[in-house]
Amino acid sequence: MSDRTQPPAGLVGPIPWLRKNLFGSWISTAITLLLIYLIAKIVIALFAWGVVNAIWRVPYNQNGIAQTAICQDAKGLGACWAVIGDKYRLILFGRFPYDEQWRPAIVVVLFVALFVLSTIKAVWRKGIVSPAVRYIALAGAGLILLDNLAGLLETIAAVGFGQHLPLPFDLLAILNTVGKCLLIAGLLLLWPAIGVWVGTLALILVLMFGGILGLAPVAVDYWGGLPITLILATFGLAFAFPIAVLVALGRRSTQLPAVKMLCVVYVELIRGVPLISVLFMASVMFPLFMPPGINVDKLLRAQIAVILFAAAYLAEVVRGGLQALPKGQTEAADAMGLSYWQKTAFIILPQALRLVIPPLVNTFIGFFKDTSLVLIIGLFDLLTMGKIALSDPPWQSFSTEVYITLAAIYIVFCYGMSRYSRGLEQELNKARGR
Amino acid sequence: MNAIVLDKVNKWYGTMHVLRDISLTVATGEKVVVCGPSGSGKSTMIRCINRLETHQEGSIVVDGTELTDDLRSLDTIRREVGMVFQSFNLFPHLTILENCTLAPIWVRKMPKAEAEALAMSYLERVKIPEQAKKYPGQLSGGQQQRVAIARALCMRPKIMLFDEPTSALDPEMIKEVLDTMIGLAQSGMTMVCVTHEMGFARQVADRVVFMDRGEIVESGPPSTLFEAPKTDRLKLFLSQILRGD
Amino acid sequence: MSATAADPRVTAARKAPKRRMRVSWSDPRFRALVWQFIILGIVGGIVWYLVFNTNKNLAARHIATGFAFLHRVAGIPIGESMISYEPSVDTYGRALWIGVLNTLKVAGIGMVLATILGTLIGIGRLSGNWLMAKLTGFYVEVMRDIPLLLQLLFWYTALQGLPAPRQAWRVAELMDGATFHLFHETFANWQFGSGMLLSNRGSRIPILNWEPADNWILAAFVVGAIGTFLWNGHANRRQEATGIRPKVWPVAFGLLLVLPLAVWAGFGAPLNFEIPTLRGFNFQGGGTISPEYFALLLGLVLYTAGYIAEIVRSGIQAVAQGQWEAAGALGLRRGAILRHIVLPQALRVVIPPMTSQYLNLTKNSSLAVAIGYQDVVSIANTTLNQTGQAVEGIAVIMAVFLTISLSISLFMNWYNAHIALVGR
Numbered sequence A: 001m002s003d004r005t006q007p008p009a010g011l012v013g014p015i016p017w018l019r020k021n022l023f024g025s026w027i028s029t030a031i032t033l034l035l036i037y038l039i040a041k042i043v044i045a046l047f048a049w050g051v052v053n054a055i056w057r058v059p060y061n062q063n064g065i066a067q068t069a070i071c072q073d074a075k076g077l078g079a080c081w082a083v084i085g086d087k088y089r090l091i092l093f094g095r096f097p098y099d100e101q102w103r104p105a106i107v108v109v110l111f112v113a114l115f116v117l118s119t120i121k122a123v124w125r126k127g128i129v130s131p132a133v134r135y136i137a138l139a140g141a142g143l144i145l146l147d148n149l150a151g152l153l154e155t156i157a158a159v160g161f162g163q164h165l166p167l168p169f170d171l172l173a174i175l176n177t178v179g180k181c182l183l184i185a186g187l188l189l190l191w192p193a194i195g196v197w198v199g200t201l202a203l204i205l206v207l208m209f210g211g212i213l214g215l216a217p218v219a220v221d222y223w224g225g226l227p228i229t230l231i232l233a234t235f236g237l238a239f240a241f242p243i244a245v246l247v248a249l250g251r252r253s254t255q256l257p258a259v260k261m262l263c264v265v266y267v268e269l270i271r272g273v274p275l276i277s278v279l280f281m282a283s284v285m286f287p288l289f290m291p292p293g294i295n296v297d298k299l300l301r302a303q304i305a306v307i308l309f310a311a312a313y314l315a316e317v318v319r320g321g322l323q324a325l326p327k328g329q330t331e332a333a334d335a336m337g338l339s340y341w342q343k344t345a346f347i348i349l350p351q352a353l354r355l356v357i358p359p360l361v362n363t364f365i366g367f368f369k370d371t372s373l374v375l376i377i378g379l380f381d382l383l384t385m386g387k388i389a390l391s392d393p394p395w396q397s398f399s400t401e402v403y404i405t406l407a408a409i410y411i412v413f414c415y416g417m418s419r420y421s422r423g424l425e426q427e428l429n430k431a432r433g434r
Numbered sequence B: 001m002n003a004i005v006l007d008k009v010n011k012w013y014g015t016m017h018v019l020r021d022i023s024l025t026v027a028t029g030e031k032v033v034v035c036g037p038s039g040s041g042k043s044t045m046i047r048c049i050n051r052l053e054t055h056q057e058g059s060i061v062v063d064g065t066e067l068t069d070d071l072r073s074l075d076t077i078r079r080e081v082g083m084v085f086q087s088f089n090l091f092p093h094l095t096i097l098e099n100c101t102l103a104p105i106w107v108r109k110m111p112k113a114e115a116e117a118l119a120m121s122y123l124e125r126v127k128i129p130e131q132a133k134k135y136p137g138q139l140s141g142g143q144q145q146r147v148a149i150a151r152a153l154c155m156r157p158k159i160m161l162f163d164e165p166t167s168a169l170d171p172e173m174i175k176e177v178l179d180t181m182i183g184l185a186q187s188g189m190t191m192v193c194v195t196h197e198m199g200f201a202r203q204v205a206d207r208v209v210f211m212d213r214g215e216i217v218e219s220g221p222p223s224t225l226f227e228a229p230k231t232d233r234l235k236l237f238l239s240q241i242l243r244g245d
Numbered sequence C: 001m002s003a004t005a006a007d008p009r010v011t012a013a014r015k016a017p018k019r020r021m022r023v024s025w026s027d028p029r030f031r032a033l034v035w036q037f038i039i040l041g042i043v044g045g046i047v048w049y050l051v052f053n054t055n056k057n058l059a060a061r062h063i064a065t066g067f068a069f070l071h072r073v074a075g076i077p078i079g080e081s082m083i084s085y086e087p088s089v090d091t092y093g094r095a096l097w098i099g100v101l102n103t104l105k106v107a108g109i110g111m112v113l114a115t116i117l118g119t120l121i122g123i124g125r126l127s128g129n130w131l132m133a134k135l136t137g138f139y140v141e142v143m144r145d146i147p148l149l150l151q152l153l154f155w156y157t158a159l160q161g162l163p164a165p166r167q168a169w170r171v172a173e174l175m176d177g178a179t180f181h182l183f184h185e186t187f188a189n190w191q192f193g194s195g196m197l198l199s200n201r202g203s204r205i206p207i208l209n210w211e212p213a214d215n216w217i218l219a220a221f222v223v224g225a226i227g228t229f230l231w232n233g234h235a236n237r238r239q240e241a242t243g244i245r246p247k248v249w250p251v252a253f254g255l256l257l258v259l260p261l262a263v264w265a266g267f268g269a270p271l272n273f274e275i276p277t278l279r280g281f282n283f284q285g286g287g288t289i290s291p292e293y294f295a296l297l298l299g300l301v302l303y304t305a306g307y308i309a310e311i312v313r314s315g316i317q318a319v320a321q322g323q324w325e326a327a328g329a330l331g332l333r334r335g336a337i338l339r340h341i342v343l344p345q346a347l348r349v350v351i352p353p354m355t356s357q358y359l360n361l362t363k364n365s366s367l368a369v370a371i372g373y374q375d376v377v378s379i380a381n382t383t384l385n386q387t388g389q390a391v392e393g394i395a396v397i398m399a400v401f402l403t404i405s406l407s408i409s410l411f412m413n414w415y416n417a418h419i420a421l422v423g424r
Ligand SMILES: Nc1ncnc2c1ncn2[C@@H]1O[C@H](COP(=O)(O)OP(=O)(O)O)[C@@H](O)[C@H]1O
Pocket: B013, B018, B036, B037, B038, B039, B040, B041, B042, B043, B044, B045
């Protein structure tokens, strides 16, 4: 019977595959031929435009102004990639001081590393839960608190009594830094995932702001480009997520109808209006909300808007996961005598959140793209920097090249994430089918 | 002392009166089997005993504590009463050992090492200590139900409730679970058990309670109840069960 | 058990007693009440604080609150409007209303076109032809990975790259060799293709001059539609009564297509388009599509179609192969299976995500503000810049979108319930 273990020769190999998938019927054959014709035409035209006839470099005059005449001549026939060569630092890093741009470059790398690390399952496991580790983290938190407390006292003394306190502020500042390191180290050991996120995000802020460790301080006004896009989306996710979990729990509460109402109104209100209206709110209404004299930086305002917006959408995603849990799980937890928060933390959330990782990633892809809307309120994200690069007179008419480059950057990030989420989804489906 | 006293317990779902004047006393160490047609209120009654459902009239006293709208009484009851469900309800994201140690650690505030030793001893008692590091999804139905029993026992409850523990199992696995339950009964545990396993009832039950339409229709020792049913409803029920066998 | 006798659990006269809440921390209801008061108190406090600050800030800037500004004369120039508007004569209220209409104009047409394109691409993804499936998959991936705003800017700049009206492209001339020949043969007499002009001042399209004959053609179509509807009902009754269903499609074909065409031919086949022509530096006649509207519509449709395609694909795939096989085993024909088995099930899967795509499209139309199409967000933004009424301006935007969102949700819920009944 061994000769029957292989399918008949006519069913495998490239020729039968072609016959089945490309030339299965007259219609299929016609479609195939038409598509091949069209694809060939388009690919050849794009290749001619983007590679063969493209201009990669232009001369500069003695003032350093680009001479784009050859690009102008080639317009329509060949791409002018020289614009990217001239402007890529501006597009990627905005007006960050030129000599310090290695910092945002590292920030981008850190973000990518953060995303990649987050896809590793071991990172999400429980770490070493031992008392010693817990004390390390607590000691770190204590040192940070100590410094902040001293600062608070000093402020009260200065404002209230016009006096300075004789406290060792230099030492306290050092202790604060040590405390932060201890806290992050403790978190890394306790819950690696949370430690990785807190640590990386903290490091990113240090690199961007500077001012310590010998890094020159850089004001937020000078930030721009890809880091802004990544910061808005990632910090948005990190801060929106805990809010979203609370809102989702609140929306499912049976005991607290008023809280449930509040959560429903919040979620439906935010989801009913476009992001741009929330961003407008942040840019024109937020200053009105603050007591006179307090100015909140524009990026922070946009960040708050993104967080509030993202929280509503994430809350719905999380709620989907909560609903998918069988009732027996909560009943078993109740029967064991676990309290509401124990039940939520040990039984419900670990299962519900695992279920919603794929839609969560998809939602994150959405925010990542949506951060481009801050262009409308005048923040310098990747897309805005592209437009600013295009406002330089010599390059004004080469928007196609810049837009294609920007699109490529977005595609790299979004495609990577969507591939990951689809892989996870298939894994989950397989596990469920088992 | 009586472990459980139900006195004229009534419960409604909306306007549907699902438990009607249920009175039942279970002595410490007694084994009671509850049977009756589907939808007759067996689960509802047994779930009232550990307050997964709340009754609305009458009184339930468990181990000397009356069940009221008082969170303190709730905490006490949940520690003293263990429950085993038809669908196991193990936590799929935790290992067998973690399933068993969760409540001792967080509710009984037991040190982790002690909780694990306790869990292992119960897992040995239900004859699956070697599975401790596995996840529930990797076990057979019968094994999962035995883990569920061990998990409930880890709280050292005084009373165990079983709601059709073998109904979701394939026939060849029913015996291993019933054997575990028989072993538990012989150790002197107070048990209230909803089941249609007549053999089990005959072997361990001190008393069988027959429920229909939210009432206790008949109760008595298994031999009397099964051999000489008094009411037509029980006769009909027994005939259907036996035909089903 | 004995289901014959009335169930005492249902007929019983006793009702559940009401429980009283005890004022004690160990009563869960009391606890819940306290928690709710605390949480509402915190939220209320925050809101009160923000309102308090806002009032103080507004007073400091001498901005009057309220919607009185809606009656003030607006100085906003509006390029494109479906109702008459005169800057410096009409009010802010009217300007905003125009914005709402413009939003609806782009969202409504966008939904129809995106549904058509998305459905085609979704079906293409399931095509047995490997190349077709891959190509449509590529389309979906690319559309979903590029921010809509970037796509809009791209299309808008591309449209601005079109020649000035003097050298406007004629659509017919854009086609090459054989296609053009075919197109020319068919339409040249009516000057149709050569009448579609693309330029950086907008696209001009021929519009039909409405004539009395057209009224009759329309009437014939309406009569045909009613006739088809009646015949369909008749066919249903016949099928129920006799088991044999009279054919519907030949009647539908005749009434809906042949009848109006016959009437048209009867009037001498008139076809009177107003063709745009170049006069001086700009066009005369025909209808205009502004580059802003065109870019926005194009971007929205192409982008949303990528999402709709995925919904359509998963909707069709959600109907298990077993359903086809079971229905086939009953001897149903392919058309009947599709109509009675597959479509109802697929639609039920498809409608909820489709609703959220329609909502997304509507909300995304607010990106108009970035390319200068005057939708409600853009006009409200100008208004709040001119009047300083930030709170009211944003309230208007939110109210408009909440109303639209709610209407779409209600309609789709109604439709869903309707087909759920039909599909059962
Ligand atoms: N959550 C509920 N809401 C409304 N009715 C319920 C609910 N749970 C059970 N019931 C009804 O109460 C009756 C008793 O149910 P149950 O106790 O589960 O019966 P048994 O366990 O004996 O099969 C049934 O008629 C059932 O339909």
